[in-house]
Amino acid sequence: MAAIIFKWFLLLLLLPGGGPGIDKAMHPVYLSVTEIEHNKAEKLLEVSCKIYTDDFEKTLRMHYTDKIDLMNTAAKKAMTPLINDYLQKHLWMAVDDKRVQLRFIDYELQDEGIVCFLQAESITTLKKLKVFNNLLYEYKEQQMGIIHAIVNGNRKSTRLNNPDANALFEF
Numbered sequence: 001m002a003a004i005i006f007k008w009f010l011l012l013l014l015l016p017g018g019g020p021g022i023d024k025a026m027h028p029v030y031l032s033v034t035e036i037e038h039n040k041a042e043k044l045l046e047v048s049c050k051i052y053t054d055d056f057e058k059t060l061r062m063h064y065t066d067k068i069d070l071m072n073t074a075a076k077k078a079m080t081p082l083i084n085d086y087l088q089k090h091l092w093m094a095v096d097d098k099r100v101q102l103r104f105i106d107y108e109l110q111d112e113g114i115v116c117f118l119q120a121e122s123i124t125t126l127k128k129l130k131v132f133n134n135l136l137y138e139y140k141e142q143q144m145g146i147i148h149a150i151v152n153g154n155r156k157s158t159r160l161n162n163p164d165a166n167a168l169f170e171f
Helices: 002-014 053-063 073-090
Strands: 031-039 044-052 091-095 098-100 103-110 113-121 128-133 144-151 154-161 166-170
Touching: 031 128, 044 053, 044 091, 053 073, 053 113, 073 091, 073 103, 073 113, 091 113, 128 144, 144 166, 154 166
Parallel strands: 031 144
Antiparallel strands: 031 044, 044 113, 091 098, 091 128, 103 113, 128 166, 144 154
């Protein structure tokens, strides 16, 4: 129940005109949250993406003929390559104008969502981070992506509304 309340609360806060008096006929929020953190000590760019499971499953079904069931832990081995393939096509980054290779690490179930973990190696410094993110844009026109970038403890955030898919962070 708390997760449903949280989803509606996000809707009120994130949509233009949100807050008291919002039209009661509005649809639920379609949202992904991507957090990117530069781990300077290990020279890594650590990435996590949280996506609502039902929306993600419907999107994957649009692209793949395999049976999609992200909630079934027994199917994880079969789902992993599909998730990786989708993420590689819909999420990429460039550090200081050089595109980095994101390596898929794993995914896990968390509440009503799937959290996917990726990383890029050999990132010694980071002054400029370009992010392309159009996760689930083909599923819902209302899809939005929240991106948090953390470098040297400095956190910056932005919101991308479909069809906008590019973000730039400078540190």
